[in-house]
Amino acid sequence: MISQNISVDEIDKQIISIIQKDPTITHTDIAKRVDRSQPTIGLRIRKLEEAGLINFQAGLNLRVADVMIAQVKITTNNPEKILDKTKECPFMLNAFRLSGEDNIIILIANSTIKHLDQIVNEHFRRDPDVLKVKMDIITNVMKDFVLPLDINMEDCNCLLGIDI
Ligand SMILES: [Zn+2]
Numbered sequence: 001m002i003s004q005n006i007s008v009d010e011i012d013k014q015i016i017s018i019i020q021k022d023p024t025i026t027h028t029d030i031a032k033r034v035d036r037s038q039p040t041i042g043l044r045i046r047k048l049e050e051a052g053l054i055n056f057q058a059g060l061n062l063r064v065a066d067v068m069i070a071q072v073k074i075t076t077n078n079p080e081k082i083l084d085k086t087k088e089c090p091f092m093l094n095a096f097r098l099s100g101e102d103n104i105i106i107l108i109a110n111s112t113i114k115h116l117d118q119i120v121n122e123h124f125r126r127d128p129d130v131l132k133v134k135m136d137i138i139t140n141v142m143k144d145f146v147l148p149l150d151i152n153m154e155d156c157n158c159l160l161g162i163d164i
Helices: 010-021 027-034 038-050 079-088 113-125
Strands: 068-076 092-097 104-110 130-138
Touching: 010 027, 010 038, 027 038, 068 079, 068 113, 079 092, 079 104, 079 113, 104 113, 113 130
Parallel strands: none
Antiparallel strands: 068 104, 068 130, 092 104
16 A cells, blocks of 8 residues: 555554654664564664655754745646746755646745745746646645755745745
8 A cells, every 4th residue: 555666564554653753763663572683673664764765854943944835736738837937946855647627736935025926926827738737826735844955945946036
């Protein structure tokens, strides 16, 4: 269920669960908890990392960070092109392909609503392949939501000419 690419057994699931709760835990402590040897734990963790299933990545917790985030729903004839654009702009945190009429959701972040609006205007509202755009500001994040994010928010052409 977790991955079709590698087989994950009960011990792996326990290891994943332990690491998620405490990413700094040592292999020795995990070994004690799941009743396996320390080298076994090391091998299993390496296997899970190589498969891309677990990832030790620090980031900014958007639940507490002083940053505005918005959800942008887009209807487009050319989802591949729109998804490609999101890779170029540092203010776009992630993008999701949807099955419905609105076929893409993008999460964007910046310091003000004005900037968020400008980002959406420049990248999407002016794009002839975009049929519909709806931006909603996320007002509350219930659980920790940690994403790697450049706090300095390097510039993108979308904010040219707007005062920062
Ligand atoms: Zn941009």
